[in-house]
Amino acid sequence: AQSVSQHNHHVILSEAASLELGCNYSYGGTVNLFWYVQYPGQHLQLLLKYFSGDPLVKGIKGFEAEFIKSKFSFNLRKPSVQWSDTAEYFCAVNVGYSSASKIIFGSGTRLSIRP
């Protein structure tokens, strides 16, 4: 069965540190990949997505992610985090082309930034 793994459950960083959150999925076919963010008290919102083309994807608020097909990975990065990046981050995968709706989410990574 398809699955998404986020190995870091809670990451604590100081402001200006660099960030990398891991995401691995298990599916051998075509995938569409997403990172969502949930700020405290707010809705889930899309950070970035990959469907095809350049495997390095840039999203909002300075985030980027790189799709490495051979490693089944889609890690999220930011060169310098801010206190306002404190949130929970979810990696998600939509497998195949049947529908936009059945997306498999990882269990999430809580990011805490020390001011």
Place this chain on the structure above:
Amino acid sequence: KAGVTQTPRYLIKTRGQQVTLSCSPISGHRSVSWYQQTPGQGLQFLFEYFSETQRNKGNFPGRFSGRQFSNSRSEMNVSTLELGDSALYLCASTIGGGSPSYEQYFGPGTRLTVT
């Protein structure tokens, strides 16, 4: 454009009761998906409706059901509530139509507590 709305926002029920949650998608969106979010489990897909038909279903027992109306509004119902059903239930809408490129827009969720 108004976002996805969910009602009620908070709900407390006792074991054995049933509950109905409502979701109004963004105007023009025809697909509505439901997710259960619990700490440590992330988001788990419940089901998706498109044009009043259930198009996808996750691995939840039959106590969880849903429907969609002609105006794309959706309801989900949980019968014979169990303590383990306590969770945040999220609704997401997308334009639909089958393309995986459509972003999902999430509502604020309904926090269900079962005592």
